[in-house]
Structures are given as structure tokens and as C-alpha cells.
Amino acid sequence: MTPVAVMVGANRIVPAAGIIHPLGNADLSPEDEKALRRRIVEQALRALQTEVAKPTVFAHD
Amino acid sequence: MGALRVVCYVNQFFGQLGGEDKAGVGPQALDGAVGAARAVAQALGDAGTVVATVVCGDNYAAEQSERAVAEMLALVTAQGPDLLIAGPAFLAGRYGVACGALCAAVQSTLKIPAVTGMHAENPGVDLYRRHLYIVQTGGEAARMLDEVRRVVALGLKLARAESVGAPAVDGYFARGVTRNVVVGVNAAERATAMLLDKLAGRPFASEVPLPTFQSVPAPRLMKTLEGATIALVTDGGLVPQGNPDGIEALNATRYGAYSIEGKSGLDAAQYDNPHRGYDTSYVKQDPHRLVPVDVARELEQSGAIGKLHETVYSTVGVATTLAHSARMGREIAEQLRAAGVDAVILTST
Numbered sequence A: 001m002t003p004v005a006v007m008v009g010a011n012r013i014v015p016a017a018g019i020i021h022p023l024g025n026a027d028l029s030p031e032d033e034k035a036l037r038r039r040i041v042e043q044a045l046r047a048l049q050t051e052v053a054k055p056t057v058f059a060h061d
Numbered sequence B: 001m002g003a004l005r006v007v008c009y010v011n012q013f014f015g016q017l018g019g020e021d022k023a024g025v026g027p028q029a030l031d032g033a034v035g036a037a038r039a040v041a042q043a044l045g046d047a048g049t050v051v052a053t054v055v056c057g058d059n060y061a062a063e064q065s066e067r068a069v070a071e072m073l074a075l076v077t078a079q080g081p082d083l084l085i086a087g088p089a090f091l092a093g094r095y096g097v098a099c100g101a102l103c104a105a106v107q108s109t110l111k112i113p114a115v116t117g118m119h120a121e122n123p124g125v126d127l128y129r130r131h132l133y134i135v136q137t138g139g140e141a142a143r144m145l146d147e148v149r150r151v152v153a154l155g156l157k158l159a160r161a162e163s164v165g166a167p168a169v170d171g172y173f174a175r176g177v178t179r180n181v182v183v184g185v186n187a188a189e190r191a192t193a194m195l196l197d198k199l200a201g202r203p204f205a206s207e208v209p210l211p212t213f214q215s216v217p218a219p220r221l222m223k224t225l226e227g228a229t230i231a232l233v234t235d236g237g238l239v240p241q242g243n244p245d246g247i248e249a250l251n252a253t254r255y256g257a258y259s260i261e262g263k264s265g266l267d268a269a270q271y272d273n274p275h276r277g278y279d280t281s282y283v284k285q286d287p288h289r290l291v292p293v294d295v296a297r298e299l300e301q302s303g304a305i306g307k308l309h310e311t312v313y314s315t316v317g318v319a320t321t322l323a324h325s326a327r328m329g330r331e332i333a334e335q336l337r338a339a340g341v342d343a344v345i346l347t348s349t
Helices: A002-008 A030-048 B037-047 B058-063 B065-078 B093-110 B123-128 B141-159 B187-199 B281-285 B293-301 B322-338
Strands: B004-011 B028-031 B048-056 B083-086 B114-118 B133-136 B229-234 B255-259 B311-315 B343-347
Touching: A030 B293, A030 B343, B004 B037, B004 B065, B004 B093, B004 B141, B028 B065, B037 B048, B037 B141, B048 B058, B048 B065, B058 B065, B058 B093, B065 B093, B083 B093, B083 B141, B093 B114, B093 B123, B114 B123, B114 B141, B123 B133, B133 B141, B229 B293, B229 B322, B255 B322, B311 B322
Parallel strands: B004 B048, B004 B083, B083 B114, B114 B133, B229 B311, B229 B343
Antiparallel strands: B028 B048, B255 B311
16 A cells, blocks of 8 residues: 555655565464564565655565 | 515625725625616616615725624624525635625524635635535626526525526536435436447536545655655554444544554454454454554664654545544644654554
């Protein structure tokens, strides 16, 4: 839903893991799933520290 | 119904009291049609009589609006009218806002119709278009009689309880009301015709105008993360078991504030999810897949963030109207700000 977030003008956007489990993935092991979640949250924290002038997508690995 | 009793409202300029030097003058009711109200009387013809004209200075109306509206409402009430016609205010901002405020008060208190007219960029339009019929006018009074005729025509329809046409037909600003109508051509044919018009560069009118989104300047985080309080908010529908706030499964009008105080994570057994816009089974298995309390708590404990806010806000974001979304967002933001929160991570499905 990242394009929708850009369209409505959300300023700091981090793509997540999917609509049905944005901060997880049931196909991963519990450890890997939590590591994925942590990467997304840490990317959100980096986005919060970044100045933006328009809707900006902060991709993560 | 016989001739209608009509009261007009005009500002000091259109009431012929004077210009800016008279803008501080308080409300008064003058007998009959005065100043611009004479155009209303002319447009009414035999259909109605302007029994009084309420005149009020723009600065008086703008600087003490509640008092001004209350005083004008009393003057209007004393006339026992069937219809109020305010303005038209064209592009005059103070005047437009006062027209809107008085029309809204007259409608809700006297239960009689009220109608006004403004230019699209008059701030009174956005403030009152959802509450009132506001006829679209030009920016200046050059075509006063023509434009007053359209305001009066709509006012007469309302006063006679006749059906009002679509905004484009009767010339008023859309009020955000959806009405079912029967048309002779089916949706596929109408859409195809629109597409052909679009491809050929011809003008066409969508039946579903897209909402326009205001751009909001991005605030800067004024602290380092190590000193900041971070809150978690979601529109993915996480609620405690039993959905205590009764958050709707779609088209939500409510949100909940749920404490995570003392929790290092969310116990799936204690949570539910009424969201009807996605398959919630994965989030019900593990609420962290939506609201990352486990990771955020660890980041708090390691000192990466100053504090995790102890309240999580949640609503259901599916088929939720823009108006309710904006209101809920505003209310949640006010509460977060009052609680000293510096930044928010909003997780969305």
C-alpha cells in the first residue's frame, strides 16, 4: 500500500512485509520473523530522524 | 403557500452603511430591503417579500463571531421569516464566514431554510459547504442581479420543500451528500463514454470525484532518539478481547487507547481484531505482526529510544471516510502531544 501512502501525503513511509502481516511473516522461523520486524522498526526510527520535504519512501533490506 | 417572508443579511458595505470605517458596527435590523437586499426583493418578485434586512459590520462579525451570530439570530427570529438569504459574499472572506455562520445558526435554531452565495475561494465555502446550500458566484459583485437570482431560486426551492437538483444543476457547492438516482444508461456505458471523451481530449465529468489531500509539512524530530518518547498507532484493527470500544469492522468512526504498561510483548490470547479489510488470522496468531511492542520494548531497554509510550492507539482503516480519519487522527495526535510523545510509528495494513 506504499503508493497509497504517497498519494495521500504521508511524509515518512517504510515499506513493510505485507498487508496481512506488515511487521512479520508466518513463513519465517520465529527468530527470523522477529529480526525482520526489528529491521522494519529500526528503519522507521531512521526515517523519523531524517528531514523530508515531501512524501518519502525509506526502503530497507 | 402564499408570499414568503424573507429576511436578508448583508454587511456594512452592501447595507450601504459605509466601507471599512463602518466595519466595527454591530448588527441592526432595518425595515424592508436595504442595499443589496433590493436585488433579492427584485429576484423574488411576487414569490416573497423582504420584510427586513439585517446589517452587520464585517469586523464586528469576525472579531466576536459568537456574540454577533447570537445577536443577528435574535433579530432574524423577531421577524418570523420563512427563509434567510445571506449575502452573496463573493470573495469577501469575513463576510462569507459570517454568512455561513448565520445561515447555519438559523437552520439549526429556527428550522427554516437559509441560503447564501460565495466565490469558490471564499473561506466560508470550505467551512460551511457541508452544512449549507452555498450558491457559487463570481469574485465580484459585477453580475449581482444574475447571481442573486440563482441564490433566490434555490432559496425558494428550499422554502417550498421542492426537490433540489445536483450541485452542478442548481449551482451550489457539493455538500458531500451521495444520493441515488435512476439513469437510463448503465454504468459500463457511461464509463466507456467518459473514457472515449478522455482519450479524445474532450471534457468529461467523473461521477466519483477523487478527494483532494492536503499536504502536511513533515515535522522534524526535535530530540535525539535516545531522549524521545515513541508511540505505536495502528489502523490495522488490533483490539483487546471483546472489542471494548466497539470499533466497527469497516467504515470506522471510533478508535481505542490500550495500555501496554508493564508488558514486554502482546499475548495473542488477550487480543482480537474486527478489521474486515484483510485476513486477520496472522495478526491474531501474533499481534506483533501488526503492533511491534516486543521489538520496541527491547529498543527502549537497550536505550536506542528514550521511552515507549504506554498507550497504543488503534482503529480500523477500511472504507473509513476521509472526514472520520482526519478527525480521529487529530484527536489521537492531541492526546499524544498532551502526553509528551515526540514521534509515532503508525503501522498500516
